[in-house]
Amino acid sequence: MRSLLLLSAAALLMGVAPAKKLLTPNDVVAGAPASAWKTIDPDDLLVMDLKNGGRVVVQLAPEFAPVHVANIKALARSSYWDGASIYRVQDNYVAQWGLNESDKPWPKGVTAKPPAEYTRTLKGLAVKPLGYADPYAPGAGFARGWPIAYSAKGGWANLAHCYASVGVGRDLSPDTGTGGELYAVIGHAPRHLDRNIAVVGRVIEGIDKLSSLPRGTEALGFYKDKSQNVRITSIRLASEIPAADRPAFEYLDTGSASFALYLRVRANRHDDFYIRPAGGVDLCNVQVPVRRKA
Amino acid sequence: MRSLLLLSAAALLMGVAPAKKLLTPNDVVAGAPASAWKTIDPDDLLVMDLKNGGRVVVQLAPEFAPVHVANIKALARSSYWDGASIYRVQDNYVAQWGLNESDKPWPKGVTAKPPAEYTRTLKGLAVKPLGYADPYAPGAGFARGWPIAYSAKGGWANLAHCYASVGVGRDLSPDTGTGGELYAVIGHAPRHLDRNIAVVGRVIEGIDKLSSLPRGTEALGFYKDKSQNVRITSIRLASEIPAADRPAFEYLDTGSASFALYLRVRANRHDDFYIRPAGGVDLCNVQVPVRRKA
Numbered sequence: 067m068r069s070l071l072l073l074s075a076a077a078l079l080m081g082v083a084p085a086k087k088l089l090t091p092n093d094v095v096a097g098a099p100a101s102a103w104k105t106i107d108p109d110d111l112l113v114m115d116l117k118n119g120g121r122v123v124v125q126l127a128p129e130f131a132p133v134h135v136a137n138i139k140a141l142a143r144s145s146y147w148d149g150a151s152i153y154r155v156q157d158n159y160v161a162q163w164g165l166n167e168s169d170k171p172w173p174k175g176v177t178a179k180p181p182a183e184y185t186r187t188l189k190g191l192a193v194k195p196l197g198y199a200d201p202y203a204p205g206a207g208f209a210r211g212w213p214i215a216y217s218a219k220g221g222w223a224n225l226a227h228c229y230a231s232v233g234v235g236r237d238l239s240p241d242t243g244t245g246g247e248l249y250a251v252i253g254h255a256p257r258h259l260d261r262n263i264a265v266v267g268r269v270i271e272g273i274d275k276l277s278s279l280p281r282g283t284e285a286l287g288f289y290k291d292k293s294q295n296v297r298i299t300s301i302r303l304a305s306e307i308p309a310a311d312r313p314a315f316e317y318l319d320t321g322s323a324s325f326a327l328y329l330r331v332r333a334n335r336h337d338d339f340y341i342r343p344a345g346g347v348d349l350c351n352v353q354v355p356v357r358r359k360a
Numbered sequence: 361m362r363s364l365l366l367l368s369a370a371a372l373l374m375g376v377a378p379a380k381k382l383l384t385p386n387d388v389v390a391g392a393p394a395s396a397w398k399t400i401d402p403d404d405l406l407v408m409d410l411k412n413g414g415r416v417v418v419q420l421a422p423e424f425a426p427v428h429v430a431n432i433k434a435l436a437r438s439s440y441w442d443g444a445s446i447y448r449v450q451d452n453y454v455a456q457w458g459l460n461e462s463d464k465p466w467p468k469g470v471t472a473k474p475p476a477e478y479t480r481t482l483k484g485l486a487v488k489p490l491g492y493a494d495p496y497a498p499g500a501g502f503a504r505g506w507p508i509a510y511s512a513k514g515g516w517a518n519l520a521h522c523y524a525s526v527g528v529g530r531d532l533s534p535d536t537g538t539g540g541e542l543y544a545v546i547g548h549a550p551r552h553l554d555r556n557i558a559v560v561g562r563v564i565e566g567i568d569k570l571s572s573l574p575r576g577t578e579a580l581g582f583y584k585d586k587s588q589n590v591r592i593t594s595i596r597l598a599s600e601i602p603a604a605d606r607p608a609f610e611y612l613d614t615g616s617a618s619f620a621l622y623l624r625v626r627a628n629r630h631d632d633f634y635i636r637p638a639g640g641v642d643l644c645n646v647q648v649p650v651r652r653k654a
Contacts, residue, residue: 155572157567157568157571157572158523158524158567158571182635184635184636198495199493199494199495200493200495201492201493201494201627201638201640201641201642202638202639202640202641202642203638228548229452229547229548230452238632238633239633239635252571253523253547253548253571254522254523254547254548254549254644254645255548255642255645256645257638257641257642257645258626258629258634258637258638258641258645260638261635261636261638262633262634262635262636273451273452274451274575277451277452277546277547277571277572277575278451278571278572278573278574278575279572280572281568281571281572332552333495335552338532339532339533339556340552340556341476341478341533341555341556342478342555342556344495344496344497344551344552344554344555345496346495346496347495347496347551347552348495348496348549348551348642350548351548351549351550351551351552
């Protein structure tokens with residue numbers, strides 16, 4: 067009853083007429099005012115076009131892994147990935163792409179051995195707490211549009227490995243990966259990778275172009291034969307693409323009242339289909355809304 | 361340090377020589393004694409063969425949803441699903457199959473309106489607790505080889521919606537679904553469905569045959585055109601299949617010492633790749649080991 071009342075009050079605040087029909091998460095997103103949306107910088111959008119016609123768009127997170135992200139931008143700008151492919155698809159885990167086992171030299175501007183950007187300082191991040199226990203970290207929540215885990219005591223925060231998160235492939239430590247080989251999560255959140263790998267962003271459009279690929283039959287989901295690799299036409303920054311073809315996106319500000327309501331509704335589904343609202347939700351089951359910008 | 365010592369002690373108990381190399385979850389499974397494995401009754405295995413050659417095997421859970429599971433067995437035995445197809449594939453959610461929108465009469469032995477088997481009594485279940493907080497229920501753990509959520513106070517338990525879980529499609533309540541339309545989870549665990557739908561089992565082989573299908577482009581992932589539907593050749597119980605072709609499986613007893621060690625190692629990855637063990641794990645990130653029986 068309490069959450070019903072809160073929902074109605076929040077709906078009123080948002081200018082949504084209270085109705086008998088209870089709000090769904092989609093209703094909240096549709097009703098969020100323009101002021102609750104933040105445009106993504108086209109220089110933080112990595113656009114991967116596949117030979118099969120599919121397009122995958124990744125939002126980069128320079129504020130969480132600045133050196134790795136700077137590398138990725140330098141690689142994109144120098145057309146480093148010409149001839150690259152998706153060569154590993156492991157069910158309920160990851161799809162991975164790049165120039166696997168190539169010894170192509172790094173272009174100018176790439177730091178060959180970046181620091182281990184697996185966490186960042188919590189300082190400077192205004193966190194909207196999830197409000198429910200997280201088994202992987204003392205705290206979980208959202209900051210600057212991203213799902214994060216954190217420790218107030220330890221002073222650290224990390225981007226969480228959720229569905230569609232993008233990370234940097236690496237060899238055994240002390241290797242930290244460079245950014246030439248990237249993976250996207252295509253299954254249940256592998257949160258055990260948190261703080262062990264540099265997470266550099268998330269797929270915001272076209273994750274289905276990766277998740278629906280045939281699984282590789284070799285160990286770790288590598289394709290057995292290189293002919294099975296999925297060819298990549300180009301990987302560019304949106305900022306390099308002519309304006310007419312340039313995709314533009316915005317995300318729901320995780321510090322907004324709309325996001326707070328969205329989070330509450332995700333944790334307490336009251337709409338028609340549901341009989342028993344969970345009264346809780348896990349971090350990766352609260353996808354931060356991202357949409358095409360008109 | 362404490363968990364390292366415990367690992368070594370447990371390794372000794374299992375007859376595994378303690379070594380410098382730290383155990384992976386796979387090592388634990390490979391080292392589990394024969395006594396830790398339980399054979400799955402062939403009458404609890406639903407075998408779905410696709411026209412494209414793929415096979416999907418579902419383990420049914422009669423102890424959690426007896427009427428729905430009895431329905432599914434009656435449907436399989438009567439070849440009810442002749443002409444069925446996979447008609448809905450929604451990214452990061454579910455693949456769903458059956459005779460969508462057919463008015464084929466139910467065969468003998470099918471209860472048209474089963475009770476809402478969304479929970480069962482906790483009584484009679486020996487639970488191995490997960491040991492970490494679950495945002496969806498007061499308790500989480502494992503019983504009879506299944507991941508469950510439960511309330512000791514409320515006296516209920518439910519099968520959790522994890523990757524590869526199989527549930528019964530239904531319309532709005534009071535409909536409870538019959539079992540003719542089934543779905544499998546192909547993305548991050550949609551635990552908000554827990555206690556709102558009858559979960560009847562899990563895919564134990566061939567989930568990739570569902571997860572790698574093209575996503576439907578209509579609302580909720582329905583295929584736009586029926587020609588896109590993925591045809592099903594047959595859905596049978598393993599017990600109906602001639603012995604030579606009959607698949608046989610076993611699962612790691614969730615009450616065994618081996619499973620306890622597996623759970624501990626899943627929560628504390630110490631092996632070569634990992635720098636920082638999480639010190640925790642979520643229910644659906646601990647897949648109960650299931651394997652082909654020799």
